[in-house]
Amino acid sequence: AFRPDVLHILLEAASVGAAHAVRTSKRLSPTTKLVLHPIQNIVHTYRWPASLLEPYVLKRIDAAAAYSPGALAVLRKAGFKGPAIIRPFGLDPTFLNPKRRSPVRRRLGAGPPFIGWVGRMFLGKGLHVLLRASSLMKRKHRLLIVGDGPQRDAGHALAHDLGLDARTFWAGTVKPKDMPDWYRAMDVFTHPAISRPPDMPLWKEQFARTLAEAMHLGLPIVGSRSGEIPWVVGQGGLIVRENDPKALAKALDKLVGSPSLRRRLGRA
Secondary structure, eight states, X not given: OOOOSEEEEOSOTTSHHHHHHHHHHHXXXXXXEEEEOOOOOSOOOOOTTHHHHHHHHHTTOXXXXXXXXXXXXXXXXXXXXXXXXXXXXXXXXXXXXXXSOOHHHHHHOSOSOEEEEESOOSGGGOHHHHHHHHHHOOSOOEEEEEOOXXXXXXXXXXXXXXXXXXXXXXXXXXXXXXXXXXXXXXXXXEEOOOSSOTTOTTOOOOOOHHHHHHHHTTOOEEEESXXXXXXXXXXXXXXXXXXXHHHHHHHHHHXXXXXXXXXXXXXX
């Protein structure tokens, strides 16, 4: 009844939801332009019936707004030849006020620089890589870990086995509205993601909003080469090989030991 000018479909082409949206729109509002907004950045060969949905949708949409260059490349490889742009995730700059001081940092007290990690604790987010890297680092530092997930207990056990208990603060789950204060408590932010981890073999980092949030607050980044991380970080940090604690430790040592480099990358 509404018959919109544009229907924006925030789904993957191989989904039932996208196919349903396309079919319904073509039947009831044929003048509506269809825009697909995919995030999938890994090529996947689908089984029937999903193998029928992807070409059905891609032949009928008018344009695409991919979340990243990787997502756009997958879309092109799947056969979409229409107009497309890259439209990444956004953030609220009024919510992430970089000038506000952190009550979390005051509570944690003075000491060596904090290396921060934020995310859902599955293997792909690389928390275990950070813990192993921390045990190899030469510079004094502390770890500030925010999040929860299926690998939480394994992470605690690994930190204990590596002798990291005294330097690691586990924040657990933090409400979104409180996250800016936790970012501001950090000196360096790291995201050592791993592509195709054992617990999610059809995944590599699709964007990581935590990177954009941390950079907006002026934090220098150390990220891995998984998926879209190098593109998101740009000139705002250092990029290391995936699943390489030694390389991560070296990059983190470099930032922990150089306040001027942290400031330069944070400004970038």
